[in-house]
Structure formats: structure tokens, C-alpha cells
Amino acid sequence: MSDVIIQGTNVAHTHDAHGGHHGHEHHEQHFITKYIFSQDHKVIAKQFLITGIIWAIIGALMSVFFRLQLGFPNETFPIMEKFLGEWAKGGKLNPEFYYALVTMHGTILVFFVLTAGLSGTFANLLIPLQIGARDMASPFMNMLSYWFFFLSSIIMFVSLFIQTGPASGGWTTYPPLSALKEASLGSGLGMDLWLVSMALFVVSSLLGGLNYISTILNMRTKGMTMTRMPLTIWALLFTAILGVLSFPVLFSGFVLLIFDRNFGTSFYLSEIFIGGKALPHVGGSAILYQHLFWFLGHPEVYIIMLPGMGMASEVLSNHSRKPIFGYSAMIISMIGITVLAFVVWAHHMFVTGMSPFLGSIFVLLTLLIAVPSAVKVFNWLTTIWKGNIRFTVPMMFAIGFVSLFISGGLTGLFLGNSALDIHLHDTYFVIAHFHIVMGVSAFFGMFAGIYHWFPKMFGRFMNNTLGYIHFFITLAGAYLIFWPMHYEGIAGMPRRYYDYSAWESFKQFESLNSFISIAAVLVFFAQLIFVVNFFVSIFRGRKMTTQNPWGSPSLEWTTPINPGHGNWEGDIPEVHRWPYDYRDDGNGNDFISQTTPLKPGEEAH
Amino acid sequence: MSGFISILLTGLVFVIIYQIAKASEYATILRGEGKINARVNRTMALLLVLFFVLGMYGIWLCHDALIDKMLPISASQHGVEYDSMLLVTLVVTGVVFFITQTLLFWFAYRYQSTEKRTSFFFPHNNKLELIWTTVPAIAMAVLVAIGLRNWGKMTGAAPKDATVVEVVGKQFNWIVRYPGKDGVLGKRDFRKINDATNVLGLDWDDKDNKDDIIAQNGELHLVVNKPVSILIGSRDVIHDVGLPHFRMKMDAVPGIVTTLWFTPTITTAKMKEITGNKDFVYEISCDQMCGKGHYSMRGTVIVETQEEYDAWMAKQQTYYAANNAPAAAPAAEGTAAPEQKTDSVKAITMK
Ligand code: HEM
Ligand SMILES: [Cu+2]
């Protein structure tokens, strides 16, 4: 099989005898084909990552703006007017635009950052490198995947500047609100752009996902059986499967919505009186959209979580110098999560008027999915137990990941149990839950991955001191922001509110809201430390001088320091063992590379 | 321009910080590049433990500060069961939280890298894995059992003697309809809606509508200790009737009727005493994003004794009389029996 690959996408490796030849390849490549319309999976990974970082800054800045409003409803912030113009006249955020910001914040972070930015980066970077392939199954499709994402990004970005403002019905965009132009300003052109952008996003995600799956299934190097793949690859495989099976359903939901908005159909609309007149629509069901949306929406949270889980597994094991505990259990639990992820969607809809009996079934299935998640946590804990832990920056973030995953995962047991959800649904309890578990925790998995694989991407290290500062401020800050929100939620404080001061039941939290907002602003600035560290390190970071700085058995570290297109010079290495062989190799190393043949009498894994 | 300069300056500051950090780092790199300096490793291990200790202390502080505000006293029968279930879940998850976080930070500290240490090769152990698959599974089963029992009760059919009320959402307020003397809510049709004279689109051919009473100020009057069954609807987009004190919530979806029922157990007056807040009022919050005025979509619930309720009801005029009877009379009467002016009605100005 590796023959095929060599003939397929190799570019320069065969000519290049002297190692460590960076940057340039013998086939002269134009700047444009090399860095812009590149088909090299490593370059595409960087494109996804950098686009994701830019979006993350924008999305986080939005949260700063609306947090200022929430924390200080009676103040004005002239700086906001600078940024937002008419929408924040006199430094006071307009309610309409508050909702637009919240909506964009959610959409951007969930889809553009933690789906495209996360899977796009690490699936592209790691799949070929860790399974021993020269590139993706279809490098061209892979390039298209990025450019569809780029196009989708541009459209979403443009929608921020149109006169009626971007979509403002929440990242879930439930109709009829999102279907009727009369219902809100953001349901006008902004919503159309949102839908078009998201449709292109789905295309991007499908092109990427299909590629990831076929690459993993077909292009593994000799000896790389499925059970010798690192857990990152397993995680990315399941991520791609989830995406490929559920994004089309979302897509169909969007298509119907586009029809309802523009062509007079009534899929989601029935018996509506708005803007002073009764609309002709009858017979549609608003709930139908919610089923279609959450059929993706729930798998989506695992699309966000799984790459982080995979990377945290890898990082925890590597920096503890100890095999991941329960490799097969980890895989089985991911299978469990993947399968169950498809049958729990309606736990987001317990109070929509859905049949309570159906609700009961979703309660059962939802709490079932907690079991594989618990197994993963216990396995991570056992992985570091009796390890030899090096607190590198990626390791710190992996530990933070586990801590946050526990904190956020446990509150899922409240929300998944319909009898408790009936009070907590759509309150700040939900905000706290999903931010900790899929917002911050997934970000920590991503940070662990970035700090760990940055040397592989750029041949340089990120700065550690700044990394530690970034870690502690972010971890402490995340808890300071989101922990108190649980209390607000249990008091019943609804989410997506612009101002609470008229509410007898919720105005008591005014000072707490200010506190949270201050913490959020600080955390935002701490992220800029990361951004600076990232971009400056690309050019000025400490240079990597050995191929395998972390002492890792897996394949990506057998490539040259700055691998060209094609990854390995000469033949792709053959694999003889699993990727977690952290044992004395007899030469003073505490790990045995996957490429090391079995010793006589040694049992294969 | 000044904005541009300040961004430039901020950038510069970050770059300087970066350079300082880089210099200090070169000084500490002594060993191989991936391995880290022993002193840094010890420091980080200590900082993690410190973080854990401070974090737990912080949780305690936070709890201490917010516990009184967290869960308002429950004012419905099943709210009491709700609270006990919440407590059970809190205790179970709290224990798991404490144990796993302690292990995480303790292991990290205990097994920090040292010169002497080698890691223990421990790839798997079927018995352990079996244990921690079954124990969570059993715990989940217990939580599900409690949950489903409560869920069944709260979503089951309302008692026969329950009063029926309709609550309808529209951008951005609640309209409450009482069935009047006959106890029956008449038919309504969205095509008959007219904001001036027929806000709910009552069908005047249905005689059951003639005695229905409509409160457009979103005030829901209930009798203490009497079960109430609420029919929920929406005129335009999806809203949600959120009743935090009664631990209840249900979406208002255009095109369908949803329901919820509960038995209020504490009158508003009594609640003012209990909370020591003379402004206390039960609120209906809209819990489903419905547009720019979502945050201001506020209704109120007045729980009162049967006598108070009857007295209030006696003063209400039927919606039919107010809008269809000869023009002069109802207008006069309408002003004679003004909308209830309770302290709960607080106008929120919307643009
Ligand atoms: C700087 C850190 C962040 C802060 C301070 C923050 C804060 C908030 C707040 C307060 C809301 C609720 C606003 C409202 O309902 O009125 C919100 C909504 C949301 N956030 Fe964040 N957030 C942060 C990061 C993230 C991340 C990393 C994610 C990625 C999963 C995320 C995803 C969302 C989503 C999906 C919503 C819901 C949007 C909607 O209601 O439609 N946020 N955020
Ligand atoms: Cu879900």
C-alpha cells in the first residue's frame, strides 16, 4: 500500500539526501501554491489554525462587549462605540445588537473555532503524520475543505457589517424567530447570510471529514494496524464520523429554513400573527427544526470534545512517561460516546412540549452516555498515577483539561435528568455547564495540542514562561467566570437576557455579574499573551535541534525537523508496536519508538 | 488614530514581555530541549497544588456568599420534591467532584518527575476498568430512577379539580385568559386576532368565549393550594413560560398547545414575610429567545386565598363585554374597574 502513496503525492523527498533541509523543496514551488492554495496537509493545518485563532479573538472580543453590558448595565463604555458605531451609540449597547453579538459569539466559537479550527488543524496535521502517510487521501479535496471554510468565514464576517446587523436569534436560530423578517432585525439579510455561510461550512466540514475517514482507513503505513494508532487518531476518526453523519441533517434543516424564509413554504411555520397581520402559513411544526438542529447539535458537542480528549490522552501519557491506561477501554468508550451521541439529541427539548414519555427515553440514554465519559476520566487519572510527570506547558493544559471536563461533565447529570432540567433549562446553569465542558475544556485540549505539536508545525518552540502564565490565568479565570454562574442558574436566572435590573428575582445578582465581567475581561487579555506567544514564536521561538523533543514513540516525531511535502525523506517507516511503549529501551531512553522492531521473544501489541 | 496608536503600543508591550520571557527561558534551559528544568518542574507541581487548595477554598467562599441567593424557597408541592432531588444529585456529584479533583492534583504533585523516579508500566487492568464502569452505571441508574419518578408525576395528567388558565406569549408580553364562570376556554383562531379588540383571536361564535376574561398585563392570579393547569400558546415566535419559584417551565410554541400544572402552596403575601422583601413577587420569565425584547418579557403570578381571588375576579369584566358591547358603557366600566394596580406591575420601557 505504501507504494501507491509514494507515487501519489510525494513531492520532493526522493531527491533530498541531506536532512534538515527546511522550507524549500527541489521542485520550485510558487509562493501561492506553497502557502495559499497548498495541498500539503501540514500547510492546510496551519491555515485552519490561524483562521481559527483570528475567529477566536473576534468571538472572545464579542463576549467582552456583551459581558460589559451584563456586568454594568448602567454604565456607558465609549470604547464600544468606537468598535460598534451606531450599535453602541453613546457607549451603550443596543439590545438588538446585544443579541446579535451573543449569536455570533456562539456561532463563531462553536463552529468556526472549535469545529473547523480544532478538527481542521489537528486532523490535518496529525492524521498523515501519525499513521505514516505522505498526505491525505485527496489533498485536493482537503484544500477545498479549507477554502469552503474560508468562503464561509468571509460571508459570516461580512454579515457583521450590514445595516440590519447579523443574525440575532441565538446560535441555534430557532424558527419562527429566525424565519420571519418581521420578528427581529437580525432575521433579515443577516439571517440569510448566516444560513449561506453555515451551508458552506457544512460542505467544508463534509469534504474534510470524508477525507479524514478514508485516509485513516486506507493509508496507514505497513504495520500500523488500527490498534496501533495513537488515541488522537481514534478520536479524530470518530469526530469525522460524527460530522459526516450528522452535518447533512443540519444542512437539510437549513434548506427547509431557507425555503420557509424565501419561498413561502410552511415547514416550520403555523398559525402566526406578527407585524399586525396573520400569516398564511398553517400546518408546519416549529419543533421539527429543533429535532433537525439538535440531531447535529448534540453530536456537535462531541465533535468539539473528542479531538481534545484524544490529544489530552496523548499528552498525559507522553509527559507522564507512562502508557495511556486502558488503551482498548479508551477506544471502546469513544465508540460508546459516538453511538450514543446520535440518540440523545432530544435532551435539549425536554420542555418544548415533546411527549413526556419520549423525554423519559432520552433521559435514560443521556445518563448512559455519562458512563463512557466517566471511564475516560478514571483512565486519565490512572495514567498519571505512578508516572514520572514533566510539567511542560502542554502537560499543564492537559491536566487542566481533565479538571474542567470533570467539573463540566458532572453538571450534565443535572441537565440530562428531565425532572431537574425543567427548572434549569435555558438558565445560566446551562451557560456554566457548556462553557466549562465544551468551551473551556475543549480549548484546553486544543492548547495542549498546540503547545505540544507547535515544534512539529514550525520547527520552533513556544515560549514556556508565557505558556505557564497563560495557563494559570486561564484556568483560574475560567473557574471564576463560570463557577458562580451555576448559582445564578439554580436561582432560575434566564440566559440571553440583556438586562436583569427590572426583575425582582434576578436583580440580586448585579454585583456578581460585575465580578464575572471583570474576570472575563482579564481572561480575554490573558489570551492575547497566547496570541503573541504563538505568532512571535513562529519567527523568533527557540529552535528545535532534535527530531523528537518530547521523547515520543509515535511516528510524527520520526520526520525531519521541518518536513517537506511528503513528510518522510526516503521510505515511510514501518511500524512494529503500539504508540505507548514507555519502557526502558536498553539505550537509556524511557520509551521505545513505534518503528523499533520487536526484540526476539517480545510479544506484539 | 489614537485608537490605532494604543493598539500599536499594546502590541509593543506584548513583544517586550515576550523578549524578556524568552531571555529568562534560555537561561533556564540546561538539559535536553523537551525535558524541563528540575526547579521549574517542582515549582509547577507546587503551583498546581496551590491552585487546588485555593480553588477549594474559593468554592467554599463562593458557596458561602451565594447559598442564600441560590435556590428560592419552593412555592409548589412538587417543588419540594424537586429540591430534594436536586440535593441528592448535588451530593452525589459533589462527592465525585471532590474525589476526582483531589486525585488529579494529588497524583500530579506526588508523581512529579525527579532524577530517581521511573514510571510504572501499567497499560491496563481489567478488574479496575470493570469496577469503574459498573459503579457509575449503578449511580446513573439510581439518578434516572429518581428522575423518572418525579418526571412522571410532574408531567402526568393534572388533577380533575384543577383550575384551567391560558397563558399566551407574544413579542414581548404575556396575555392571560381565564375561562370565566363556565370554566371553559372558548375556541380561538389566529386569523381573528386584532390588536385593538381581539388580542387572542377569540371566536365570538363560540359561546364559551363570551364569559372569558383576559388580562393583558400578564398577571396570573392563582388560588393557594388549588392545582392549576396552564394551557400555553404563542401568537408569533417561540416563548417559554418560566416559573422559577414553582420549579416549572414550558415552551410556548405557535401552532400547538402545551401544558403544565402545579399546585401553588404559598401566597404572595406570605412569601413577602418569608423573604423579608416587601417587593417580593412571583415572576414569569420568558426562557426562550424571542427577539430584542426577550429580556423584558415579564409576567407576574399572584397567589392568593380563595376569598381574595373571588373578590378580584368579581371586579373583572369579560373581554367580550369590553370589546363588543355598545361602545360607551364598557369604556366607562373599564375605567371604573381599572386593571389591578398591584406593586407587581412594573413597566419596562422598550424602544
Ligand atoms: C472569554 C470566554 C467566554 C465568556 C466570558 C463567555 C460568556 C458567555 C456568556 C455570558 C454567554 C451568554 C450570553 C447570554 O445568553 O446573554 C455566552 C453564550 C454562549 N457562548 Fe460564550 N463565553 C466565552 C467563551 C466561549 C467559548 C470558548 C465557547 C465555545 C463553545 C462559547 C460558546 C457560547 C455559546 C454557544 C453561547 C450561546 C449563544 C446563544 O445563546 O445563542 N463561549 N457566552
Ligand atoms: Cu446534547
Ligand SMILES: [Cu+2]
Ligand atoms: Cu422570550
